Amino acid sequence: VSVNLAVALAQSGARVGLLDADITGPNIPQMMGATGTPKSSAGGKIEPVERHGVKVISIQFFVPEGQPIVWRGPLIGGAIQQFLRDVEWGDLDYLVVDLPPGTSDAQLTLAQAVPIAGAVLVTTPQDVALSDVTKALAMFRRMNVPILGIVENMSAFACPHCGELTEIxxxxxxxxxxxEEGLDNLGRIPLEMAVRQGGDAGIPAVAQREEGPAAVALKELAGQVAARLAVRAASETAPTLTVA
Structure with missing residues (x-):
């Protein structure tokens, strides 16, 4: 969701960055098709890798393929702060931050390090996933992070042959x-093979030549997020930072 949200915002003409804050499970580079090692800028900062019109940074760029990242909380927090502070992001309209599920050190570090314009909560329909999202919601509220809304991922599978929907x-x-929580419902993203294939191949659904139902839903999500942030920006001067 973070990948497609970032690319869809960039397709609208916005200047977008994507920060992979899932330090121990980084997979944003693969899903974006972003390769190579970030270089140092003239000012000594890290130059993010650009792909699909989005500036991308991830710990995966700095470790050998397949090497596990076994870090305790302080190291995870330090890496996220370095990505916020020492990367040459330039002037951005949006910095989308992909977070691991739950209420980990990544969420805590981010909420304490920078002013967040809004959080997008992502869930699947079943009760087990909703339980985790409810805890994340409570944490963000406790830390006074605005909630832009909730989006349901993998809401139903559409048979490619007959079109029948199966709510897996x-x-x-x-x-x-x-x-129940007084949140905005930002939409439902169907379970579609093109999303998985694009994630494996580094071509997000919204960047594929043929636009399927999931890509349409993801572009609508980007529009919903942009609209809500525009309303907030009109009344505040806080930097725009979305969290998915």
Missing amino acids: FGRGGAERLAK
Whole structure:
């Protein structure tokens, strides 16, 4: 969701950065098709890798392929702060931060290090996933992070042959949580093979030649996020930073 959100925002003409804050499970470079090692700028900062019109940074760029990153909390927090402070992001309209699930050191570090314009909560429909998202919601609220809304990923599978929808993970979980918690429901992203294929190949769904139902939903999500941030920006002067 973070990858496609960032690319869709860039397609609208915005200047976008994508920070992979899942330090122990970094996979943003693969999903973006971003390769190579970031170089140093003239000012001594790290130059992010650019792909699909998005500036990308991840710890994966700095470790050998397949090497595990076994770090304790302080190291994880330090890496995220360095990516915020020491990367040559330039002038951005949006910095999308991909976070691991739950309430880890990554979320805590981010909330304490920078002013966040809004969090996008991502869930699948079943109760187990909703339980984790509910905890993340409570944490963000406790830390006074604005919640832009919730999006339901993998909401249903559409058969490519007959078009029949199969709700593999249940139905309406995000919609129910949104109603209970007073959140905006930002939409439903269907379970589609093109999203998985694009993630493996480094071509996000919204950047593929043929636009499927998931790509349409993801572009609509980007529009919803941009609209809500524009409303906030009109009343505040805080930097724009979205968290997915």
